[in-house]
Amino acid sequence: MTSDIRKRIGQKGTTYQVRYPSKATKSGYAYETFNTLKEARAFLESGQVHKRAVPGNAQRQTVPDGIQKWLDICEFEGRDGKDPVSDATLEIYKSRARIMQAYSWDKMLHELETPDVVAFRSWLLKHYSRDQAKKVLSSFHSVLLEMVTQGVLATDPAVKISIQHSRYKTPVQIPSVEEASLILRTADQLANDKNQWIAKAWNRYRAMVYLAADTGMRPQEYLALPIHDLSVKLNKGTRSAIRFGYLVYNQILDFLILPHSEPSS
Numbered sequence: 001m002t003s004d005i006r007k008r009i010g011q012k013g014t015t016y017q018v019r020y021p022s023k024a025t026k027s028g029y030a031y032e033t034f035n036t037l038k039e040a041r042a043f044l045e046s047g048q049v050h051k052r053a054v055p056g057n058a059q060r061q062t063v064p065d066g067i068q069k070w071l072d073i074c075e076f077e078g079r080d081g082k083d084p085v086s087d088a089t090l091e092i093y094k095s096r097a098r099i100m101q102a103y104s105w106d107k108m109l110h111e112l113e114t115p116d117v118v119a120f121r122s123w124l125l126k127h128y129s130r131d132q133a134k135k136v137l138s139s140f141h142s143v144l145l146e147m148v149t150q151g152v153l154a155t156d157p158a159v160k161i162s163i164q165h166s167r168y169k170t171p172v173q174i175p176s177v178e179e180a181s182l183i184l185r186t187a188d189q190l191a192n193d194k195n196q197w198i199a200k201a202w203n204r205y206r207a208m209v210y211l212a213a214d215t216g217m218r219p220q221e222y223l224a225l226p227i228h229d230l231s232v233k234l235n236k237g238t239r240s241a242i243r244f245g246y247l248v249y250n251q252i253l254d255f256l257i258l259p260h261s262e263p264s265s
Contacts, residue, residue: 002155005040008033016040021154061152063105063112069150070143071097079146088223096139099128109152112144117158125163134163180213 003020018032018040034040074093078084085093103120120140124133140158147153175183187209190202211222 002159003044005037005044007037018044020044061109063107063109064101066109066147066152067097067100067140067143069152070146073146079142080149088220092220093139096136099124099132099136100140100143109147112153112157114157114159114161117161121161121163130163130165134165137161137163184209184213 003018006017006019008015008017016034016037016039018034019029020032021029032040032043034043071093073079074085075090076084084090103123105116107116117140121133121137124136128136137158141156141161144153144156144158148156187202187206190198191206193199193202208222211217212219215222
């Protein structure tokens with residue numbers, strides 16, 4: 001729901017009606033009438049619409065409180081009727097939540113206006129990479145949308161505020177066949193290192209390197225891959241394995257490296 005100004009012509013002449021979202025009315029909207037367009041615009045831009053529309057029980061909720069509530073919903077309930085997020089996704093959200101909560105929010109949640117979100121965006125771009133800032137701002141937008149759904153906010157002050165990818169971003173350099181082969185050989189060497197701690201770690205991680213090379217999956221995809229979606233087909237049958245978000249090396253490595261010695265071009 002968004003606010004707007006409507007021109008009305010009646011027996012008393014021309015007036016201007018501001019329509020804005022309100023949780024207090026059955027229709028979901030409330031109205032204020034002004035004699036001039038200038039007065040109507042001043043009311044709309046003053047922030048009074050947002051203050052009048054906010055539910056009374058939201059008066060003392062801080063922005064960090066709202067962020068934590070969003071995080072809890074993602075973990076235990078799931079947003080918009082969806083399942084709770086995976087453990088891997090939750091860790092990403094927790095990392096972003098820490099960044100959002102580290103910002104010095106000097107207003108209560110219901111008092112946030114568009115300039116406040118713009119200031120937050122500027123802070124993100126100053127302290128984090130453009131890519132990281134873009135992801136955190138996207139999650140903050142999800143926080144505000146959830147607060148609207150929960151009835152804490154009447155409108156989303158972050159509408160149309162985003163971070164675009166830089167036009168000057170260096171193009172992704174796709175590894176050559178030789179470079180990919182070197183990566184796989186290095187993973188093999190590390191898995192057979194004389195240092196037992198290095199060997200133990202890479203006996204687990206090597207399968208991920210091969211899986212990424214063979215499938216093109218992104219880290220957030222293969223780290224969060226549920227067991228029922230992993231089907232490793234061998235000549236003698238099908239086996240699936242996943243443990244704590246990491247693919248189990250000794251269950252799938254034979255499939256990943258036996259069919260070929262070099263990555264296909």
